[in-house]
Amino acid sequence: MNPTPWIDGRFDENVITTSLEQTMNWARANACWPMTFGIACCAIEMMATGASKYDLERFGCGAFRSTPRQADLMIVAGTVTFKMASRIKRLYEQMPDPKYVIAMGACTIGGGPYFKYGYHVVKGVDLVVPVDVYVPGCPPRPEALLEGLMRLQDKIQSKRMTRGGQDVLPVPHHLGHVRLPEDALALELEFAGERQI
Numbered sequence: 001m002n003p004t005p006w007i008d009g010r011f012d013e014n015v016i017t018t019s020l021e022q023t024m025n026w027a028r029a030n031a032c033w034p035m036t037f038g039i040a041c042c043a044i045e046m047m048a049t050g051a052s053k054y055d056l057e058r059f060g061c062g063a064f065r066s067t068p069r070q071a072d073l074m075i076v077a078g079t080v081t082f083k084m085a086s087r088i089k090r091l092y093e094q095m096p097d098p099k100y101v102i103a104m105g106a107c108t109i110g111g112g113p114y115f116k117y118g119y120h121v122v123k124g125v126d127l128v129v130p131v132d133v134y135v136p137g138c139p140p141r142p143e144a145l146l147e148g149l150m151r152l153q154d155k156i157q158s159k160r161m162t163r164g165g166q167d168v169l170p171v172p173h174h175l176g177h178v179r180l181p182e183d184a185l186a187l188e189l190e191f192a193g194e195r196q197i
Helices: 020-029 042-050 082-094 106-110 142-157 182-196
Strands: 073-077 100-104 133-135
Touching: 020 142, 042 073, 042 100, 042 142, 073 082, 100 106, 100 142, 133 142
Parallel strands: 073 100, 100 133
Antiparallel strands: none
């Protein structure tokens, strides 16, 4: 049964009907402007992601801004020291709302190899600013940063603007295993039972 039969045939073929919430989320997700902000070696991978081979621009996120007042995405790429933490917090506060943070690399996420003896390293940038997406690796490849960006876009598109609504966080697309159809699963269980006998 079609839930909206009254709208059928009222518009031409090239007209799309949607809600204001979906349109705003679509615009925000496909126009993230990252801030030019690389601290250490992960910044090389971030620059490679923005270069022509990986082409960050196809996601609408290739316009790296050099000021926080024009950026809505902070990609923290590199080791965060205690001296740098106050600068990160200040830059984050200067960004306009809504703003998002991607933590890129092992040092940014949890201190990396400096966790035990690095007295000068913050044990995770989430102690300084709220993080939306974590991209692990040392350093993570450009493909990993692209995956993190796609997860951020999924998160932005699931935002609810109404007061009563709750955000529905998306389930990652790649679960790491193949889901078998029910008949193949039953056959696999049957063979497993025969092997045990």
